[in-house]
Amino acid sequence: MTTKKNVESVSVPDSVPTLRLGTPTDVIAAVPYLLGVRPREESVVILGVDRACRRVRFVSRCDIRGGTAEAARRLADRLVEPFARHRCDQGLIVGYGPPARITPCVDALRAAMAAAGVRPRDVLRVEGGRYWSYLCPSTECCPPEGVAFDVDTSVVPATAVAAGLAARDEGEMRGRVAPVRGAVRTAMEQATVRAEARCARMWGPADHGGRTSFETALRVEGVRAVRAAVAGAMRGEPPSDPDRLAWLGVVLVSLRVRDEAWAHIQRDRIEAHVRLWTQVLRHVEPAYTAAPGALLAFAAWQQGDRGLVEAALRRVHEAEPDYAMAALIRQALRRGVSPRTWRHFTPEWLAGESPVPGAEVPGRSATWPGHRP
Template structure:
């Protein structure tokens, strides 16, 4: 049973840190303010998902700002909640807010389980909202005058959050169509030429393997050639040059199908030059043949995530999933996105051959909340 709290007005400030700019103070007073703020925290408009914010201390510093899909089955709820509460405890959060987007049968079990498990772990659930069809419902407010059974209509235009965020230069992506279009495969004559170039690249790979059979191990030969090709492509991307020819793109795609070559490319991605990697791997992903999309798609997702562009990362991972469901690197990155892990907390590795990194850990958000309490309802 969730703990109830009386409806009250508490004015707080959410401070969103977006380096290298100054903190942005977004004053919250109502559930509408929370709903209006979520897209600016996540960088995208949520839909059919659960959003959890975790904070710590009197200053209410956010340590977790994450999104995960709505559980398909009720049996999945305890595991999701246990993992989330473990994250809250690890990040030393003592308060949380839940916003679920979807029907009651999908959101309510999660909200009730989270309230019980969080309370037992010393985390106060300050707000638990369900949002659907332009209305919100609170699982914490017992006052019908404040939160009627039929829900409360909201209009984010009535909140000061969007205007404040836009003036500060914050903007969520408009929807999934934009990032999906950014990773859509090329068509027409370029696609036809890429098909021919891919056949040539496959023949080249087969010939190289045959020539080295019985001498240098094939894996070592592919890694050496792949490291050279990746280094050249990355160096060019850093100065604004993309691979250009279909033959070069196809050869990169074929080489990246070897995991050790893909790891070479992965190890080179760092936040300071993530934009160059985004340009490079988006270019490659859109051109390679479908069977070669997993590696450049996962590399693009990682680079986009390092840039803070979770919408583009999601779109790239969707391309990977359609070609190779369960691709390990994509699964790992999807988990990081769903758990709200910050790119800053991903274990950094030196350049060169890299194995699979350990699971992400540690603090998860650059956002900060300042204030003694979370929003109430009335306004």
């Protein structure tokens, strides 16, 4: 048994409202909201429960593929690891798909949980609008043909939606950040060539022995481009011209320019920032997707849209697996850090810490007690 990608484990912050999971239908209804996306077929999800405070502390999931019993055991060990980290002593397992795929994984998980001292509260398999419990011995409440369920009969979806949680299809999320195609992609390819040539012209004779003047010029032009793009987005006019979009992609390679964009992302106008960096991410060429993808992931995290965060981080990983800003956001998700606790740094603070000649921000420099990658 193998996974299509690494096991994903996300902490559930205390800011997430209490979802009462009194029945198997409640558990099934809660999973998409805790994950932020609807689980795929042939996947397994684990909810780690702290019995003392009766809260779900983390959610882990992975896709299942055929494999050996030893591979199933290793996968189970990885899925059970977060229980100790989050001090959870109970768990809920939900597998999605046919028994031939789900049961071997469930058996390995139950053994791994027992070895770790974790008690399963329930173990479910879901397929075709029905669920089966691996723990219930009664054929009256858990017949062999399964139990039909309707998540709309649970109060969980209404509670989750009222709290601002969303459950979206992964395909929908991927579509929101997918690269543009057709004539628009061709225009972007041509614009990127022009942007790279413009960047190359910044090199001067002094740059042969070092990159100081080139880096300064790139930062000046980049900061100006970012400020103009943000200002336009605040007016409801994110950039649409291929040359402007391609130039943004190129200048965001500079971490100072990327940080300028990061510093402008404020929660009170978060929808405009999400639209802006979605636009840039979808249009730039693949080599330039890391920075706008990470900026979109951060904005989506501030917005509380976990599905969009994951989709943006996936685009970043495809371009640059070790991109530091994306790693920071991923770490915040895994540790359950609430966006409300983020202590933002301002453009003024950034200008004081890393000044860019000719692109100063008027005003007193502010201190920022947060951190940067």
